[in-house]
Amino acid sequence: MSQISITVDGAKSSVEIDARPTQIFAERKEIIVCKVNGVLKDLWTELSEGDAVEGISISSPEGLSVLRHSTAHVMAQAVQQVFAQTRLGIGPPITDGFYYDFDPERPFNPEDLEKVESAMRKIVKDGQRFRRRVTTEADALKELAHEPYKCELIGLKAGAGDEASVEVGGSELTIYDNLGRDGQPVWSDLCRGPHLPSTKHIPAFKLMRSAAAYWRGSEKNPMLQRIYGTAWPSQDELTAYLDLLAEAEKRDHRRLGTELDLFSFPEEIGSGLAVFHPKGGIIRRAMEDYSRKRHEDEGYEFVYSPHLTKAALFEKSGHLQWYSEGMYPPMIMDEELHSDGTIKRAGQQYYMKPMNCPFHNLIFASRGRSYRELPLRLFEFGTVYRYEKSGVIHGLTRARGFTQDDAHIYCTKEQMVDELDSLLTFVLNLLRDYGLEDFYLELSTRNPEKSVGEDADWAEATEALRKAAVAQKLELVLDEGGAAFYGPKISVQAKDAIGRTWQMSTIQVDFQLPQRFELEYSATDGTRQRPVMIHRALFGSIERFFGVLTEHYSGAFPPWLAPVQVTAIPVAEAFVDYLAGVVKAFKSAGIRIDLDASDDRMQKKIRNAQMQKVPYMLIAGEEDQLAGKVSIRYRNGEQKNGIAVVDAIAEIQSAIRDRKQV
RNA sequence: GCCCCCCUAGCUCAGACGGUAGAGCGUUUCCAUGGUAAGGAAAAGGUCACCGGUUCGAUUCCGGUGGGGGGCUCCA
CATH class of the missing domain: 3.40.50.800 (Anticodon-binding domain)
Structure with a gap:
């Protein structure tokens, strides 16, 4: 029998010419997929002379993805077994699990999931082999004629790299067959792979819930039924994951808010509008008082602004042009009508404020400003109202009325670097004082297609933010093109006690508003200059931060915050x-x-x-x-x-x- | 906003071929005077979210509204 030379996990080796990685890694049960010359492949893949083979463990990030994606296939097969008329969408792995989108005859209910789950257990027990089969577009369209969504994906193959890439991907079009004991295909799915060697390599899984999702993520597309599941390398890890979810549920701030009598959302007030009870009030006041004190130490000046304003202010700021759908509709005051209902005198439109910045700009512009006053830091606990879509409201963390710990810093371009640096240090130290310890930073940079301002200004501000971020020696994630149109930003992501990440503070440079409000100061040479404006909120919103801290502490607040000490x-x-x-x-x-x-x-x-x-x-x-x-x-x-x-x-x-x- | 599910006492939840309802905790009162996570008894407490429809009769079935949940989308 002729032999070929390959390397296995870096070591030279000689194997039979038709040897497959399944045989090479037969002794190592944790290896469920491999890389051949750096490319992820099935363990059934054919090898050639000189190939470098690397075993990938089921517990590695790539191994987990393969496990979860294969489990999604098993689920799809089970769904079509139980509900024959169901059409398939896509089924990728996600953090901690997987989902698969279906177009069923009717939406799934919890009993359906149980049926699907037991059908899945049977498929896992059967030990069906995953077989990769290369096909052509024409053949695939014929074979999958009854799967309209799959056919659409085949048509999209050219644009691989989007969410469809798990299904089609690369240069070849492939179908995976699940082979029964007799070696005959029992089920097939369009898929790029790779997959586990067989369904019996799924050690532990559970279906979590069903929900709706738009086909390919667009509101314009039909709505499919998505089933979420989770899969793990061992029963213990599955149990640990389920325990974590149970723990998260126990510390849900909405539940603790009732149990500890902190706050409520009376139906009479409206969705997303909270009232704080005395005990919640004590916590909130302790949070605010400490924040106030620290801001005072840091050179902030405290201002107040009304909750309402005439439309003109938000026209000037631009909010009405590009944010009106997020605002409560206007109140029209002092309008006079003729007896036939036509307007005699136009009224004034007043809006609830969704942001505080325009007000602070008016304070800045209320008189001439000198460079000697800069940086000018205006701080306000400003309550804003945003008409969030009903489906996104979530306890205190996503509300319709909330109070920002909002400040706007006006400074010269030269001051920007130092200001951002000290600001970021201030922000992180303050968050640490509230008991959060584990952070990473995200830098959002310009999207050239959706932005205003000079290239040089963007570059300068982005560099200043980057320097400030690097100085913190924290992990820095780049969010390329993720900035708002008016300037780059840094956001602080904090991990809570059970490892969940929350976006906390944002620090945002703004080139747009100083222009719109024609803000100026007198420079040393007597010329009028435009200040740089920095928006920043540490808590984001007090309500949201309250919710995050409640979950972080699981309601067991440290004594300085505890309502009853x-x-x-x-x-x-x-x-x-x-x-x-x-x-x-x-x-x-x-x-x-x-x-x-x-x-x-x-x-x-x-x-x-x-x-x-x-x-x-x-x-x-x-x-x-x-x-x-x-x-x-x-x-x-x-x-x-x-x-x-x-x-x-x-x-x-x-x-x-x-x-x-x- | 879209899809699905839910709304019964202050809280957590039972329940009923359609014939107006129960438990535990909490509350109130009484008894008990007790050294480290529930002492005992009694009582009060409900337009079964709201508005319509079907029906002799609706908390139960149907529709709408409000609120909540899980997702999608969005989060300047």
């Missing part, structure tokens, strides 16, 4: 008076403390305080009373007994002052 619990009613005195001392030390004098038993009181996630419990009974002391029970169940009241106050005060988590 201490609950005092008497062992029995007889000690209420003693504790009342202690509580008074805590209150005069500025600590938010409640005395639980209800007729519950102390065990119940501890449980209640625990469920409300109060950071400290102060417990006192006879021993404590006689000694003039208290016991501190911490949120984690630990306890310190026999603490002098002054010491307890000092300890809790310092934790609050240092914004420590306990």
Whole structure:
């Protein structure tokens, strides 16, 4: 038998001429796909003299994608088994799983998913081999004549690289057949591959939910039914993933908002409009107060502006031209009509503000400005109203009325570099003070087709942002062409306690508004110059940041933010008076403390305080009373007994002052 | 905005060929005076989201409106 020389994972090797990677990696169960000369291939692929073969583990990013994409195929096969009249869309792998879009006779319901899932288990058990088959456009169109969406993809093959690339891709058109035990195809799908060697290489999967999605992502296209699933290299990893989802659900700010009595969305007010209850109010005020103080230290000046304005302001800023669909419709005031209903005197149109910047520009322009005043930093907790589409509203993180911690910095071009650098440092340190630790930065650059301004200005501002970002020594992701039309921006992405990423702060350079508002300052040489304008919000919106922090802390806020910092619990009613005195001392030390004098038993009181996630419990009974002391029970169940009241106050005060988590 | 699903007590949820409803927690009152995550008893609490239609009769079936959820799209 003749042999060929190849390299396997870098080591020279000699194999039979018709050997396949399945045989080469037969001993290594984790290898489910391979790279041949750097290109991802099935393990069934043919090898040639001199090929460099590299085994890809199911746990690697590429391996996971292949696992998930193959699972999507299994799902599609199962769906067509259970619902024969269903047409196929596309089925790519995504983060943590996969989906497949279908055009079924009727939308799926949860019982349908169960049926599909058990059909899938059977297919996995069958161990169907995935076979790659090269075909031609004509043959594929004939073979897939009953699959209109697939035919459309074949037609799009030329434009590979978009979302259709998983299905068609590269230079060859391929179909994958699933082979039954007898080696005959039981199911086929247009696909670029590669795939697992067989369906039995799917160790663990679960269907998650069904939802609707537009064909190829466009509103103009028909709506398909999408089924989401997840697949993992082991049952343990699947379980861990499901646990993470359960954990995320437990810390959902909408749920905690009700459980901890923080806020609500009364139907009477309207969708996306929150009210903060007293406990939520305390947290929010603590957040705002600290932010205010830090901004003061940083040289910001505080301004206020109304929630309403005449249309002219947003015409000047340009918002009415390109943002009107996101604004609440105008209120028309002082209009007078003739008796026939025609207009006698045109009214004034007033809008709720969706942004604060035009107001700050008016403050800047209210009098002549000197270079000596720059950088001028105007800060406002400005409440804005945006008519978000009903389908996108989500608790506090996506609302229709919200308050931005908004500031606009007006500076000279020369000051821009330093200003951006110190600004970014300020932003990150402030976020750290709120307990977020893990960040990366995203730099959005110009889209030449959709932007205004001079090339040189863009280049300068982008470079200034980039320098500022690099100075932070954080991971920097480039969002090429992702900037708004009026200037480049940096956004800070923060990871929360369970590893989810949230876009937090944005810092945006603006070339457009200073021009539209004809902002000027007098320079050292007496000439009038246009300032650079920087928009920045640290929280984005206070409501959103509140929601993110609630989920980050799972409602167990650090003492400085906790609505109730201490609950005092008497062992029995007889000690209420003693504790009342202690509580008074805590209150005069500025600590938010409640005395639980209800007729519950102390065990119940501890449980209640625990469920409300109060950071400290102060417990006192006879021993404590006689000694003039208290016991501190911490949120984690630990306890310190026999603490002098002054010491307890000092300890809790310092934790609050240092914004420590306990 | 689009597709699907949901809305029953303050909260979490049962329930009924169409004949106006239950539990646990919470609340109130009483009893119990208890050292580390639920002591006991009783009571109050509902136009079954709202508006129409079908029906002898609708919380239940149908339609609309509002609100919520999961996605799509969008997020300047």
